[in-house]
Amino acid sequence: MGQENSKDGKPGKPGKGGKGAKGGAKGNDAKPDKTPEKPDTPVAATSGGGGAAAAAAGGGDDDDDIVIGKDDTVFSKSKKKVTQADFDLLKVIGKGSFGKVMLVRKKDDGAVYAMKVLRKDAIIKRRQVAHTQAERDILTQLKHPFIVNLNFAFQTRDKLFMILDFVNGGELFFHLKNEGRFSENRVKLYVAEIAAAMEHCHSIGVVYRDIKPENILLDKEGHIVITDFGLCKQIDDGGTKTFCGTPEYLAPEVLKGQTHSMPVDWWSLGTLAFEMLTGLPPYYSQNINEMYEKILYDPLTFPAFLSEECKSFLEGLLTRDPEKRLGSNGDGEEVRNHPWLRDFDFKRLLAKEYKPEFVPTVSSATSTENVDQAFLDEEAADSHVPDSALTGADEFDGFTFVDSRMNQ
Secondary structure: OOOEEEEEEEOOEEEEEEEEEOOOOOOOOOOOOOOOOOOOOOOOOOOOOOOOOOOOOOEOOEHHHOOOOOOOOOOOOOOOOOOHHHEEEEEEEEEEOOEEEEEEEEOOOOOEEEEEEEEHHHHHHOOOHHHHHHHHHHHHHOOOOOEOOEEEEEEOOOEEEEEEEOOOOOEHHHHHHHHOOOOHHHHHHHHHHHHHHHHHHHHOOEEOOOOOHHHEEEOOOOOEEEOOOOOOEEOOOOOEOOOOOOHHHOOHHHHOOOOEOOHHHHHHHHHHHHHHHHOOOOOOOOOHHHHHHHHHHOOOOOOOOOOHHHHHHHHHHOOOOOOOOOOOOOHHHHHHOOOOOOOOOHHHHHOOOOOOOOOOOOOOOOOOOOOOHHHHOOOOOOOOOOHHHOOOOOOOOOOOEEOHHHHO
8 A cells, every 4th residue: 555656657658748646745736647737727726725634533432542742652541652763674665756655564563554654844844735735634534445544653753653554456547557447247336345445534524635547556356445545635625716626637626626425436436437437537638637538528428348238327316416416316326225235235335245357466575566666665664754854743733643543
């Protein structure tokens, strides 16, 4: 788990820099494929703001698990203490705008994790403090079989650390790039599992806003694990107007600058499902402005090999009017009750009782066969941040967290 990568090219998308976002608050103004400003539109790309899921002040089962402060240790009800020194650095498994993601081993019990290391100076410079705090806050609330688990969060003077499950079946992006497209039955299970995760997010008022193959991992059995919550936001009934996401997957209401909420995730899921089935998103263009126009106005067309139920499902999710979109009246329950997904029993789905068509190659708990070799070639070492870069580094009060289940 945990890669935040800059990849050159997606399947069938020459010249587009993909981004595997397994692990950092997003620099919306720092990546060419993230929230680009669209000329002649009332919507401006924003960097930061919003995303302050302050309601999640506590983690696990009790607010006592949180320490408000700038120290580098983690305290819990059981006085458990976790710092950077408690982990051996094994390999680099990802890299992003704000730091690295490393495979680490906890010294006391030998458990392996993905350690996301974020430089405070980079986060502050790109005005991503609120988004970073929101990612940590929301992850403390989310406990779901198809969502990555945050085990610890702590900080030093110059860095933030999130210790997440290491999921080593590879990104969906990695497998889609290698295979071109997936079978309809394979996609159906992926979509059902993603929909279940989105339903859970929405049930606690969280809109995810960044569904795409780079943000979805496969576990060793081939099940979905959603990661990278850097653009998620806890919203009330009023919705949000923030322009953010990845261009191919943006819903029309986002492009129009309209207030939007949970239905944007169902649009993005429709776009991802179409891409997995055909190899490209439905309105893809290398020219971003042209792609936006396609998203807003082009008709939706399908290859002949898709079933009629599948086409109906995609049409429902890719309905431009969010009030008429599949999922807008009943959220995840409405989505999973569509005929294309109706064969799945929800309890069995959550219990992972449906066997995936594809099982990734995973030789051990620490294997990295499905990680880009470019990251593995980097040295797994802590980097130095100069004192002059740390102005404002005291803005991260309340970041520290330990999952209460770690004490059981």
